[in-house]
Amino acid sequence: MLVKFMKEYTPSIVTKVVIWRKPELGSYKCNTNGVSKGNPRPTSSGFCVRDSSGNFIYAESSRLLDGNDLIAEAKELVVGLEFCILTHYTQVEMETDSLTMKNVLKGIWEVPWEISLEVKKFKELRKSGVIRVEHVFREGNQMVDYFANMGAYFCKY
Template sequence: MIKKKYPWSKVAWQNWEAMLRRASTYKPRLYHCIVRWKAPKEGMTKCNTDGASQGNPGSSAYGFCLRNSHGDLIYAAAENIGITTSVEAELRAILEAIKYCVAKKVEKLIVESDSLLMVKIIKEVWKVPWELADYFDELKREMTKIEVTDYLANLAINAAEKKTFRSFEQLPSMGRKIVNMGKEQIPVLRVRTKRIIQRHA
């Protein structure tokens, strides 16, 4: 149980008392970085994507939003995709965002994901998991139709229907707050128990 909850622990557990004492006093090391959304250049659109899974695998959702060079919301969507992994949710977020942009004839797009894994897979630095090969092949086909320059996921996890937002006013309060913070270049403090690679969001 301890190894499952704290797989990184190198402590050799000798008895229950030592194990309970160690678990009750455990404090994870926290890493933080400042994240600031950067607006795209004039005439370009920026798409931020996210995917989430409660349990991994578990109930999952993806989300994406499009913003212009002024930081104004163009479109956003979020959808529950059932029981799957966070990796699939991240990939589906990018795929659905690209498909929407192709359909709406968005000419120049910058795609940003908070998933280093997805970035490496798309750039073909890392191999795509075999179970996601079909989604990845579809993504590559869609990306040939558009010039890709190189929050919403958790919102939909407990909702069965797809949610779309075509104006700033339609966003929930947290979504409006995030968009406004990006426009005003207000940095966000991101804290995790794993080391964070500093980059723009």
Template sequence: VSGAGCLIRNSMGKLVSVASYKLKEGTYNSTELQALSKGLSLAASLKIENLEIEGDSLVIINAIIKKRALSWKLDLGVQKNLWQLSFFNNWSIRHVYREGNQCADWLANKGIEKILWEKVDINGSAWEGLVMMVSKEEPNYGIDGSSPRM
């Protein structure tokens, strides 16, 4: 059983929306593709035009950048994600270390527990813990040299 967690932040880094989903069973990489698809659907539903995507699966990030998967079994999922991305005016995708993706991981675990949220009002008191975690999470915890890693 796998789950997906999605966070949408505005250009200032402020949390806009979160979502948690239970995913179909599959390999690690196929569930990462499902999770990306869910996040793209959420962003589209919010009418976001310019998108910066961060994920901790380097295999999937590279497959999207290269526009092809290493395995034919994953290629359909990659092509679906590329099709979804074609509806955004601008998009970029980059890898972040797992430490920089803790909030999405927490939400994914809620999806596994069948606690499903979609387009949640994040201003409610139930979200204080997550909002605190998001504010402490290091944005740009990437491997592309854009921020120093200590």
């Protein structure tokens, strides 16, 4: 009886390979990340843009006012999209490692009050092109995670 029980309830291990993928031909990918060193504590954010060949085009890191990671994530999605629109990249895949931000921007979850202005601005900017928002695991967002963390230590207000 014990052997049968163990066979039925033995947990399985599931692994998933996570890599950064190139955007579709003719598109750009903008990876974003927000970092908070506490709540509320110093926050920073960063984004990087790559083309459909995977070539690195631009990256930016910013130190923000004290806040939390959700605010930093929301602000950086707006800043990254603003850069793309200003440089005439109108087919953009936005990737964030914040599942909350993805669900808020897709209308699945309600908008938290503290990021309502950023969400409104993002939705307005989104009208300027074909903009998709996708979730990426942290491992697929390593480059921009590095930039965002550097902003917490080296960038000034």
